Amino acid sequence: MRLFRRVTALSAALAVAAALGPAAHAAGAGAPKKVRTIVSLTFDDGDSTHPAVARMLEKYGMRGTFYVNTDTVGGEEKLTRRGLAAIAKAGHEIGGHTLTHVRLTELARGEQEPQICDDRRKLVSWGYRPVTLAYPFGAVDSDAMAVARRCGYDAARGVGGLREWSCPTCPGAESFRPKNRYDIRTPGSVREDTLLRHMRQQVLNAERTGGLLPLVFHRVCDDCGLYSVTPRRLNDFLGWLKDRRSRGTVVKPLKDAIGARHRPLPPADDPATAQG
Ligand SMILES: [Zn+2]
Numbered sequence: 001m002r003l004f005r006r007v008t009a010l011s012a013a014l015a016v017a018a019a020l021g022p023a024a025h026a027a028g029a030g031a032p033k034k035v036r037t038i039v040s041l042t043f044d045d046g047d048s049t050h051p052a053v054a055r056m057l058e059k060y061g062m063r064g065t066f067y068v069n070t071d072t073v074g075g076e077e078k079l080t081r082r083g084l085a086a087i088a089k090a091g092h093e094i095g096g097h098t099l100t101h102v103r104l105t106e107l108a109r110g111e112q113e114p115q116i117c118d119d120r121r122k123l124v125s126w127g128y129r130p131v132t133l134a135y136p137f138g139a140v141d142s143d144a145m146a147v148a149r150r151c152g153y154d155a156a157r158g159v160g161g162l163r164e165w166s167c168p169t170c171p172g173a174e175s176f177r178p179k180n181r182y183d184i185r186t187p188g189s190v191r192e193d194t195l196l197r198h199m200r201q202q203v204l205n206a207e208r209t210g211g212l213l214p215l216v217f218h219r220v221c222d223d224c225g226l227y228s229v230t231p232r233r234l235n236d237f238l239g240w241l242k243d244r245r246s247r248g249t250v251v252k253p254l255k256d257a258i259g260a261r262h263r264p265l266p267p268a269d270d271p272a273t274a275q276g
Contacts, residue, residue, distance in 0.1 A: 036210035036248035037173065038257040039203060039241060040065060042157060042186075042217065044097060044134055046072060046079040049220045054087040056220075056231070060238045062251040063090075067097035067134040067157075070122040081126070088128060093253035095132045096120045096153065103137050104144040112144055117151040121265055131260040132156060134216075138189075145182035154181070154260040159216055161185030163205045165198070172202075173211030176258060184254070189216040192228050199237045207249055212257050 041057065043050055046068035057064050066087055072078045079087075088094050098104065098115040099122075107115065116133065123130045131154045135144060138159025148156045155178070163170040164187040174185045187202050199215070206213035218227040220234055241251065254260070 034248055035250050037203070037207050037244075037250075038176070038212050039206070039249060039251050040212065040214040040254040040257050041251060042067060042095075042134065042214055042254060043220075044136075044189075044216060044218050045069065045101065046084065046097070047219050048077045048079060048083070049224075050079055051083045051086055052231070053217075053220045053234070054090055054092050056235060056238065057092070057251075058090055060242045060251075062238065062242070063092050063253050064251075065093040065095055065132065065254045067095045068123070069097045069099060069101045069136075070119050070126075071099040072101065084126075093132070093255050094123060094128045094130060095134060095157075095254070096123060096130045097134050098136055101136045103139045104135055104147075105139040105141045109143040109147060112147045113151070116144075116147050116153075117266065120151050120153065121268065124265060129262050131255045131262050132258075135159075138186075138216075140183055145180075148182050150266060152263040152265050154263055155184060155254070155258055156182045157186065157214055157216075157254060158183045159186055160188055162187045162202075162213070164188050164202065171211075172205030172208050173213050176212055178212070178258065181258070184212075184214060184258070186214045186216050189218065189227055190229050191226050192230075193226075194229065196233055196236050196240075200240060203241065203244060203249065207244070207247060210248070214254055214257075 041064040043053055043064055044067045050066055068084060073084060074080055096119045099119045102115050104112050120130050133148050133153045133156040135156060135158055140158050161170060162185045163172045178184045217229060219225060220229055220231055222230050
C-alpha cells in the first residue's frame with residue numbers, strides 16, 4: 001500500500017513535469033526547476049468582456065478557462081458564438097456552466113440533468129470538448145455532483161473553501177489531485193472590492209504549500225457591478241503573476257492543471273436522464 005502511494009505520488013509529479021513540457025525549457029535560465037503551484041484563471045458566465053480578457057491573457061502567454069451558459073450565448077452583454085469561437089481557437093478551455101445559470105441545489109435531480117447534460121451537449125454540437133463544469137453561484141449538492149459525472153464531466157469547480165479573508169483557516173491551495181474532483185475549491189469570487197494585494201496574497205498562500213489555485217472571475221470592465229474586476233487591475237495582477245514562474249508558479253487552464261479527460265456524453269434518450 002505504501003509503495004503504491006509512493007508510485008502514485010511519483011507519477012503525479014511526473015505528470016506535472018510532463019504537462020509543463022517544452023515551454024519550461026524554452027523559457028531558458030529563468031525557468032523554474034519544478035512546478036509547485038498552478039494558478040487556473042477561470043471566467044464565468046460567458047460575458048461579452050471575455051474575448052478582450054482572453055487576448056489580455058495571451059499577451060502574457062497564459063491560457064484561461066471560460067465557463068459558458070449556452071442558452072444565454074448571443075444575449076445582451078453575453079458572448080456571441082463568434083466571440084466564443086475566437087476564445088477557443090486561441091487555446092483557452094471552454095467549460096459548461098448550465099443552460100441558463102440556475103441554482104442547481106434548488107432543483108430536483110431530474111431538473112438538474114437537462115441543465116447540465118443539455119448544456120454540455122450543445123457545447124459539443126458547437127465543436128467544443130468540455131471536460132470541466134462550474135456550478136452557478138458555486139451551489140452544489142451530492143445530486144449535482146452525481147449528475148455532473150453522469151453528463152460526462154471529468155471534474156467540476158465550486159466556489160469557496162480556500163483561504164481568503166472570510167476563511168483564514170482554510171487551506172491556501174487545492175491538491176493537484178483534488179479530494180473531491182466534482183467540487184474543486186477556490187477562494188471566493190474576485191469582486192470589485194478585491195484589491196490587487198488580495199489577489200497576490202492568495203497566490204502567496206498557495207505557494208506556501210504548493211498546489212492548485214483556481215481563481216474565479218466574472219465581468220472584466222470598469223464600474224460594472226460587484227462581481228467584476230477592472231481591466232487595469234487584472235492586467236497588473238497578470239504582470240505580477242507571470243514573474244512568479246521563477247518560484248515554480250505557472251498558469252494553466254483548469255482541465256490541464258488536473259489532467260481532466262474527455263468522457264462521452266450519455267445518450268440523449270437514456271431513461272436515467274429523464275428520471276425525477
Ligand atoms: Zn456564474
